[in-house]
Amino acid sequence: MRPAAANALLPTVQPTQSAHLVGRIVSNGAAPTAFNDPYAFTPGYYDLFRASEDALPSVSFFAGLTPPDADALEIGSGTGRLALAVAGRARTLTCLERSPTMRAVLISKLAQRPEMRSKVTVLQGTAPGFDLGRAFDYVYLGGVLEHVPPAERPVLFAAIAAHLRPGGLCAMDMVLRMPAPDLEERVMDEQVLGECRYVLSAEAERLGPDLSRLRQTYRTYLRGELIATEPTERLHNMHRPGPVLKDLADAGLHPAEGDGLAQATPLPDDPGAVVVRKAAP
Ligand SMILES: C[S@@+](CC[C@H](N)C(=O)[O-])C[C@H]1O[C@@H](n2cnc3c(N)ncnc32)[C@H](O)[C@@H]1O
Incomplete structure (x- = not known):
């Protein structure tokens, strides 16, 4: 099992070519290209380092919340780690994902699951600038808020x-x-495929109380010899419970239970979850 610190960073450290470009994509909804998509070259690594049961974002947490017979929407569905589990429980699932390569991996997985073809819709789109012209029973975001x-x-x-x-x-x-x-840079995880060993390391520089610059490096070793080094970098935003719950309330979304804060995993570095509900009229 990975050290606890790895779980804390794995959902947060995603590669990008330019942190500034990420901000621009989020704010103006520009279509991602191979040059400004932080996930353009790494969906394979994304799944490789999240293959274990305790990997984050937590599949069991998001799937377990799926209401019976729900129409569900995932924002930032990535390679479909959460989506496939939610789709197994939902009536329909719509996946909104801005990265063409992450979307491609999800589509490829769906192609091999005939039972899901009729109920999972994969759309290109960037939150918050999206309007799907319909409503859902369950909307969720795993590893996206940062x-x-x-x-x-x-x-x-x-x-x-x-x-x-x-x-x-x-x-x-x-x-x-x-x-x-x-x-400082430290090894977060390593995985072996055939004769290759893949090592993921991460380092972070705090730029402000709620902002860090994260650098993630994938190193590939063949029979012990380093044959590839692929560094990536992006900004990482911190979101705090108080302001998040206030903004949710302002949008008409109120705690589903208690104060709305939920434990997504039993891990000490639980990736702080929030569950809210839109008020019924
Ligand atoms: C850490 S991955 C999480 C993927 C998936 N939810 C999971 O749990 O495995 C974040 C994903 O969100 C996507 N994403 C980030 N910001 C987004 C936005 N504003 N709109 C749509 N997708 C976004 C990224 O392209 C990436 O695929």
Whole structure:
């Protein structure tokens, strides 16, 4: 099993060619290209380092919340780690994903699952600037909030509320109290495929109380010899429980239970989840 610190960073450290470009994609909805998509070259690594049962975002947490017979929407569905499990429980699932390569991997997985073809819809789109013209019973985001600057949160939550039916459920993770990460480069995980050993390391520079620059490096070793080094970098936004719950309430989304904060995993570095509901009329 990976050290606990690896779980804390794995859902948050995603590669990008330019942190500034990520911000631009989020804010203006520009179509991602091979040059500005932070996931353009790494969906394979994404799944490789999240193959274990305890990998984050937590599949069991998001799938377990799926209401019976729900029409569900995942924002930032990536390679479909959560989507396939939710689709197994939902009536329909719509996946909104801005990265063409992450989407391609999900489509490829769906191609091998005939039973899911009629109920999973995969769409190109960037939150918060999306309008699907329909509403859902369950909207969820796993490992996505850290990509969204706090200033864009109200617009994102308004878009989520607009896509929820009255009484509909919304869940997200990465609502954290811990300081923005600041760490020297360290190995987070390693995986072996055939004769290759893949090593993922991460380092972070704290730029402010709620913002870090994260650098993630994938190194490939063949029979012990380093044959590839692929560094990536992006900004990482921290979202705090108080302001998140306030912005959700302003959008008409209120705690589903208790104070709305949920434990997504039993791990000490649980990726702070929030579960809210749109008020029924
Ligand atoms: C850490 S991955 C999580 C993928 C998936 N939810 C999972 O749990 O495995 C984040 C994904 O969200 C996508 N993403 C980030 N910001 C987004 C946005 N504003 N709109 C749509 N997708 C976004 C990224 O392209 C990436 O595929």
